Amino acid sequence: MSQKVLLNEKEVNIILHRLACQLIEKHNDFSNTVLIGLQPRGVFLADRLAKILSEDYNVKNIKLGHLDITFYRDDFRRGEKTLEANTTKINFLVEDKNIVFIDDVLYTGRSIRAALTAIQSFGRPNEIELLTLIDRRFSRHLPIQPDYRGRQVDVINNEKVKVNWKEHDNEDSVYLIEK
């Protein structure tokens, strides 16, 4: 197993600030916008972006939620293991809101498909956008593309992209891991 650094802490930080600025450009004061981090790994990115928006760019009243898609996945009973759920934390209705889904890596697009179904349980949003830190090109199984992307990478199928966060993995970094 070998691994290569795709992004280091400084690069991750620059990208996060750029993504935050792009969100402000589109959503202004966030009065009708909600950020939804996808469980399990998208929530770190969502929490971090919300923190940057409020502390560095003075955006007030950011609505932030965590969405778990386990029960909406299309691979139930297809793998070896039971799919384990995570916590969903959305304590507002998303009716007529502009939603930004936030996940760390966009790969096949199947998680996003599941998230699009899952979010309907909380109302009918006005629009849904997608923000990902890493966009794995040419590996999509579904017609889904991000609206905001941190970095586009070409990765072959037996390689894995691992995003680390200070809050959870002691460092901000992105690795390419060869299995």
Add this chain to the structure above:
Amino acid sequence: MSELSVNHLLGIKYLSKQDIQLIFETADHFKEVINRPIKKVPSLRDITIANLFFENSTRTKLSFELAEKRLSADVINFSSGQSSVKKGETLIDTVNNILSMKVDMVVMRHPNPGAGVFLSKHVNASIINAGDGAHEHPTQALLDSYSIREKLGDVKGKKVVIVGDVLHSRVALSNIFALQLQGAQVMVCGPKTLIPKYIDKLGVKVETNLRKALNWCDVANMLRVQNERMDISYFPSTREYTQQFGVNKNLLDSLDKEITIMHPGPINRGVEITSDVADSKQSIILDQVQNGVAVRMAVIYLLASKIKQ
């Protein structure tokens, strides 16, 4: 630990502590799901479940059916009253006929103890025991423990008294197993005639004085007197039973501490508990019913994920 150790839920006896933990953690997620504006998830859309009720039930049957539908499973229902069982068909034949219609899971209530275990050895489907005679009622015990955990934080170290008709109760036995597995202390309380003879061998305390039992416990689980299972007279009169083993507001208020009151339903108001107790703040009877759906969703989800495609 992300998988149940069993392929069927036949009784608490066959579960491990980790299994119960996994069921509760999964139920937490489903409890959040059933409080959403849209209370349904598509997980089990390719699973078909048969509810076979060879004995009457309202709450359990509705609760299972709702749990199955909230998981998007296809559901077929069967009650022995309107079936070919009356024409002399055997249990295995009945179930195999149903399974040949491509059913993946069977939820069964049956008057004979061990019916679920028997079925699991002879048919090719995942079996959930929804009550077998006076033997076990595992999902009831799970939702009871889940409700205690929700109300008091943890089951471990708590003192629970099961009051009433322990002899005829499947809820009592499953509760004893479940509570002990999670490290709670269990006492049974009732007229001597309704306490099984060797119950102390299960490691439970026995008490015939209700006031002493209530003063000892954190939680009192009040059982219904099952008149329909009583072939002989076990106590002189309902009135005398109520005087000795019924819980009323005065009795509750005279205790040293505030205890939690549970009841698996259906309640005989004025017999084992009075209305003001059943509807009081100390009672979590309706929470039990709501938790029942979440716990059953968790059990069905976890068992279904072990059915191979």
